Amino acid sequence: MESEGKDSPRPGRSWHHGRMMPMNSEDPHATASPAPANDATASTASDLGHTEAELVAARRDKLRRWRDELGLEPFGQRVDGIVPLAHARSQFDESAHADFEAARAAAAGSGAPPEDRRAPVRVAGRIMQHRDLGKLVFFWLRDHSGDLQVTVSKAQVPPATFALAKKLDYGDIVVADGRIGRTQRGEVCVWAASVEVHAKSLAPPPEKWHGLTDPELRYRQRYVDMYANPETIRTFQLRSGMVSFVRRWMDARGFLEVETPMMQPLAGGAAARPFVTHHNTLDMQLYLRIAPELYLKRLLVGGLPKVYEINRNFRNEGVDRSHNPEFTMMEVYQAFGDCFTMLELTESLLHELAVFMAEERARHGMSQPPEGAHARRGGPSLSYGKHLVDWSKPFERITYGDLFERAVGFPMTDFAKVRERARHLGVDEAKMDDWFVVNEVFEAIAEPTLDPARPTFVLEYPSAISPLTRPNRARPEIADRWDLFIGHMEIGPAYSELNDPDIQLAKFTEQLRGGGGEADEDERTFRSLDEDFVQALRVGMPPAGGLGLGIDRLAMLLTDSPTIRDVILFPLLRTE
């Protein structure tokens, strides 16, 4: 395919005939004149504030003048050879700069061009700062790699280029060619030979110094947040690196990544309310999946020994700092494993992931923990808010019962005292089974005592509160399950999966009847028996370990983000 290279400026458009104006118009109303009627994207004063309309009009007026008076087309085309700003900056060479300055001084007045060994670069970015000092214009560009200054000297560029450079706005997307040098003040910059606008920003920009701070605006206009707040791009670069690492790690251990249905005729695999949707041609009610579990287990039946899926789940529930209605989870199943297979896998994965993310955070310029922090354990430590999470192996392990007794002060089997404590907590325990009262007290009192700075596996959950989980063969009163907590968040559970179809069917049936008293009526209406899944178990599923890891919450921990919305590009918001 033929490479067209840089686009060239187009002549002014004929439909501006009669609207030509001198650059320094004396008509005070000129900047407030309405946009051309044939401009389909024109905003009107009625859908913007009066003042915002004026700001937009000023930008449109520049656009028009560039076209009419400078013959430029400020919405550009393909440009080849652009290097990231950070790369351009790295091309700076002090000796080349010094040699050029000396050669320029020596050549002054001779007319001969001075020898110039400074690296030529082509850069592109969005204008973040702009200063017009008369015959010298400075502006800063920003791209995904960082910021870089461009300096434009009236003496070194064509008049039209300089006129353009003087009128650039915060937010415009600019391509500049030039040599990498520095200013007298020592700022590394591109000394521009050419400057072109390739996208005129018509929207009023956020505040220059504070950026965009209103959380709602940051999420609604993520595209503004991303350029105004560099840490936003960094967070998503880090998240992407994290997910890639997890995939590489799983792939290297022989796990096959698969994709199972997100639209399911039955929403199973978790206790949650689903979203409902509808297929027109098949006239069929469908649910957005609440978990991939039942499909992944079918794959074990089919003969895949090690599978995982990283993808979205949808739960029709509340929104808070650690919940978004659509969220990303990794589920893993390994034939002939159990929940301890999954524990070892999780511990190794997260430890190595934290080592990797420590390097990535450093590479992206995030501040690091003080030297020697947690060095005695030899593991990476990564700040998360006010905590310094110690990701060294082994992670902490504690049983449910021990944690309960340690935090509450008496054994969880002392149901009378448990009920008394629950009443003090305001729990309406009278109609609840003993073990669900225990769990109320556990979640209210024991879970918060876990050290947020140490990943902790909570083991040996009571079978009574894990109705779908396989009981331990030697000690049926405990479930073969654990939960991992980090930073006061549940990161994920793992199970020794049930593969006896008769027991599975019995448990499903009991759950459908509302057994255990945990599910409210509203939720039960969405529950239904997945008979095909039971049939799959009848075909025969190997015993297996299963794991679920909350990818968004891991991203929060590893990018030091206080809310799940900071690690989801477009979190759910009410429509305006």
Added chain:
RNA sequence: GAUCGCGUAGCUCAGUUGGCAGAGCAGCCGCCUUUUAAGCGGCCGGUCCUGGGUUCGAGUCCCAGCGCGAUCACCA
């Protein structure tokens, strides 16, 4: 869904006891060849979230609603 807090210029924020609606940034005009949140002079910019109410007078007090945030519930 509940409780609490917040909502003022395009953005970031002040606004006293209820008494003329404010600043910085951004924008427009002018000056400057070394700026680093540039500077100087001049100018423009408001549905004080919405709707009621109290009052001579409401950004401010009261009620309702909407939106956002925090906590809780649900949940991972």
